Amino acid sequence: MKSTLKKELGISNTQFSLLEASEDFMATVLLPFSGLITDRFGGANMIVYGNIIYTLGSVLVAAAATVESYKFMIGSRVILAFGDIATQIAQYKMFSSWFPPNEGFASTVGFELAIGKLGGFAGQSTANIIAKKTGHFYWTFWVAVFMNLFTNASTALFWIFSRYCEKRYIGRRDTATNENLTEKNKKFELKKVFELPWTFWAVLSFSLFQTSAAIVFSQNSTELAEKRFNVDSIKAGWYSALSKYTGFFLVPCLGVFIDILGNRATVMCVCGIGMLLCMCLVNFADTSAGTAASFGIYAVAVSLGPVSIIDSIRAVLYHQSVFGSAYSLKITMNNAPIRRMNVIIRIITGALQDADNDSYRRAVRVYLFQAAASVVVGLTILIGSFFVDSLAVLQWTRKYRLKNGGAIIDTLKEKSATVHLWAAGWHTSGGLLQATTLDEMKM
Template identity: 75%
Template sequence: MADDTSDSKSVDVVSAPVREDIKTPSEEPSDNSDDSDGRKPPPLAAKLCAVALISCISFGSHWSSGVTGAMKSTMKKEMHIDNVQFSLLEASEDFMATVLLLISGVITDRVGGAQMIVYGNIVYTIGSILVAAAATVRSFDFMIGGRIILALGDIATQIAQYKMFSSWFPPSNGFASTLGFELAIGKIGGFIGKSTSNIIASKTGNFAWVFWTAVFMNLFTNAASAAFWFFNIYCNRHYKGRRDEATKEQLTEKNKKFEFKKMFELPWMFWAVMGFSIFQTSAASVFSQNATELAEKRFNVDSIKAGWYSSLSQYAGFFLVPCLGVFIDVLGNRASVLFICGLGMLLSMVLINFATSHAGTGAAFGIYGIAVSFGPTSVIDSIRTTLWHQSVFGSAYALKVTMNNAMSIIIRIITGALQDADDNSYRRVVQVYLVLGAGATVVGAAILIGSFVTDNLAPLQWTRHKRLTSGAAVIERIRERSLVTQRERTRKISILCFAALLLLTVGSWVAYIWGAVTGHNS
């Protein structure tokens, strides 16, 4: 980043050699660029309908994903497993994601998000049925298999829904707002699923009913997916392709070919945002897994009350998420939001480590609930803002989720082993959370400072007015510098970051295999 800062404003783009294969966004071919057939851009009502349908899909999937973490104590008791085995169960989905998610992102860019959502949710439902059956017969090995199949469906749908958003809305013109709305609906679904899971288990006398309830919710998700698929077909027939008014780039749902070359031209700004996400998202993921049991121990309450406490800490800030999306779309300041999110994560983890009283833990959970609400929208929108080509957003987001899942596997296995070695205590586990929170704060601060000293990161702070009025020229200048003048450096940085991600992924596989061995031998 320091190298870019020193020469970012002194490059003479006019004198740079022009490559014929580098086209401006307005010149890039598109599957949906036919303006001569009388079709008009989709109206606001169609866009809102698309957001509503995808949000329904998100509601069901988040409901299911919040269940297992809330049932940690119950599952360990009923299925006779330890912390390493539970961490292995949670890491099974992450493991499959690291193996197949990147491939899924490339395929989604090629074939489109609508079809991937439908197929993914069908597979996800089959996996959820197997998980519920495994809970019924109390089989840990069976549940591992079900979670792996469930992950195959989740892999397809994770990328597809955000790919659809990127094809309907450009940055600073609805993308962050729709993300915020969808994530808020997802948080509501996750809150209901997590907070009611122990109540269902207690009232029915069998925790397996929690997973069967998730199956019924997945059937609702499938119905919403089918409705969205038909709606998308209708829109493609009646409306022309969407366009980024700032850069004139044609937004596409699917590409004419696989864009492998563009994947190796991802800017270093994208990898900077990835550096923040590896700490913040991984910390949030692993902390959420253990929050219910931690609440049981810190507050001295049963699993039902602890489920409510942990659900509030994770989902209570849902009302902030759509507001944050609108704020980012209109006023920008993405780098500022990233830093505030990292700082909030650090403060909450400091309290978790050093303020172990009821009041201190309650304050930590409250700060965490606000801080974690700032993360997903700002990270995903920042990734979209730093990309040169919307056509590879699915692949870029797949890199992000692959990295987070790989990191989560490693952290989950480590914290599970630490907890088992520490007599089921969280004394050393919370120190890992503290390190991750500190990492997020440091990277967030670096991005924020960089946004003021280099024009490469400046677009993260732009307001909507700035991007629409004068942003196109600046973006094109940065793009030319990255893809023409300093093309080799861009490729080297991208390849180096790809290699680091590959090493992290391989490390997560080693951790997963180690967890499988030690978990089954415990």
Template identity: 60%
Template sequence: MPTTEITPTHTRPSHSSSSGSSTTREKEKDAEINVTTTSRPESTASDRTTVPVPLSMKLISILLVSLIGFGGHWSSGVTGAMKSTLKKELKINNTKYALLTSSQDFMVTVLILFSGMWTDRVGGASAMLYGNALFSVGSILIAGAAQCRSFKFMIFGTVVESLGDIATQVAQYKIFSSWFPPSAGFAATLGFELGIGKIGSFVGKSSANIIAKNTGDFAWVYWTAVFMNIFTNVATLVFWFFTKYANKKFHGTNDPATGEKLTESNKKFEIRKVLELPWTFWMVMLFTAFQTSTAIVFSQNSTELAEQRFNVDSIKAGWYSAMTQYIGFFLVPLLGVFIDILGNRITVFAVVGLGCFLAMILIAFGKTVGATAAAFGIYGVAYSFGPTVIIDGIRTTMHYQGVFGSAYAIKIAINNSMNIIIAMITGALQDADNDSYDRAVIVYAADSAAACCVVLVMVVLCFRSVDMRSLQWTRKQRIARGHIINERKEFNTTGEQYERNKKISGVFFGLVCLLIVGAWAAYIWGAATGNNY
């Protein structure tokens, strides 16, 4: 049936370097949208017998996935809030606690890359169904370990839980990428889901010590997490049936700028495309390696830090740290809408990097109550903005949406590897410093400083390269310049820059592998020096 579509104008790639030339800049300024009346492509029979996905169905999918994520975020907020209680009840030190929190990270680094490619192959809904079921089994084991006060058993439960988490981490964002293109709802969808997730993390972190104190047994905190995971499994099952229905009745979505058809699952494993990700993607990976690791490790320790700096009990400290980290939940959906419409992703990267660095500097060198409170507030805003712009940045820099699951899995592998290394280092420093954070917070500051350096490089490259500058484009600019995106895609994947881009991606892949091995070494070192737990 005839429809009006935005058809990108395709031209041969200009034989220039990745740095933006004057010709490219003129194309950016003069690009126009070529709107024509065409027939819908007749590539598959399903496209002829189905209709486009309506907005109402997309909204239902967002709501269901957000409900699923709520339970996972609730559970993630528990362990960090219970650090001092776990150390006391399980009779462990900071190194052992770092080993506990790193056990899940360790399993993720081992399997997440395979999980990403598997998710691309089978689709996000199926991966979430099996992953959440296994995650729930792990949560039951952790609750049992808390009940019998067994550190070894809790390590085992954490490993089992991580096997489910590995499958679900990639799946939900893979689903979003198959329904929403960049600058056409993807960032806004992320923002909504992450905002709901922050509410879940806030509830989990702020209520953990309250539940432990009022019940007289901290194990009830983990049993509550089990009940939450049962709810998550029900929501996942509903979403799985919803997806099967939607796939039969509706056909896929096309990117309005490039014309690319978005898919949830592939007919085969696209290993070559994974190994040849664009250099702009790896710049985003460099940023998240430092910024996200700082944010996650700091979040795991912020409650105990608040206890020491504010001189309050664990309940009040849990409230303080939860409020500062998650009170900005309402800003996250707004940021998503801002990115979708106005772009300026590099600008947001800079805000996140500088905000996190300033917070860590205040934490490291401003040891007063006022300085710590200000640091928590600044960190809360920067932390709220980070995940949305990073995930959207990954999607926007990619040439092929079909391997988004694998690309996001690389991010998770990098983050978890860095988490293990930083957690082990800071845990050992804290043990050597009589349980003080005076030395550990210097590592946080150095890590965030590295993220700022990456941002500075991105800003410079934004003026020199159209590939990086495209992250700044607004929705209108991206649609108008869709032919430039396709031109650069061809130039980097089959043109003169193909070999160069392939080598750059190969080098970064090698560095990721070295980072993962380093994380394994740090984890094994933590186990070996954990006083024979």
């Protein structure tokens, strides 16, 4: 819809980038708080509130498209972001309370993402068709509103079912560590959030580059297809949708693979290499054949990222009770350095495209750098998993985790607690030393 929005709203590439970045900016500000609130009050409650706000935002976006107001569209997209933020954290928080690592979590995430890809494919491939057949591009957004109303009804039924089960059944335990899996907490667990392991940040560093490259590339893929394949917006929408969603059948298979055989670091590394190959072709083979090959590789590579990253976050956490906060930090990295990076990169690539007579020749170089950085981080994590126990967790199979995981994770927890106690003591003693020195100076 990029080319259609640019035409109907009369905006440039830079203005379109600002439109996309408006959601990113709101996510940067609100996501950390949303994760804490989701952990405290539960995913089932938050997904209801999030869907209501998202539906309101989608109505406003459709209204903005109807009156063809660029400024109204920006404000509406900000409200849309509020609901999107709440729902995307809530659903994975619920999954984490149902399934431990290697025992169904990755499979569940994989099936959810596969269904999402099917919906995304239907939406992107038909968006321009709806706009052309109805004669007005805003009908694309009104169709989305009707679908959101159906989603709200389904969410309400799920919430009723969830409350029914909560009153009659106890929660699950992690078989390997004997940890109780919780859907909501009795209090805000700020201390545990501040004690997230360093391996969590290592996984996020990979997501920083890989996800950003995928997000920015996908936002521009339809228009890129129009220019490289010399086709109209409808055909370009089909090509773009195929590149992003063809791999839907790989995602649940990958989830099952990770649950049984682990090797999350390996999958992330392969994902990064695939993204790099794709961006190299986009950069250096600007023919129709080269672009088609890059879209095909992208379809496979982009399918490997989300499941491996989300399940890696779940695997390295010592406390499932703060998964919502941890996942919100992951998205914040897609929205802070990353979403801040996305804001900057989207504006930069839009400006580069405007300065290059609407060509992608300069803009695609930014994608290449991000993909190369993801390969470097992915290889570092993979190599480290052979030498460091904290990273080796990412490679564990189901059999190994059930047999040895509990003892190893307990040891890692103790080491982590010791480090945090030492750090707290160092800061305390440092403060006392500073106070003593000041007193002596006064004397």
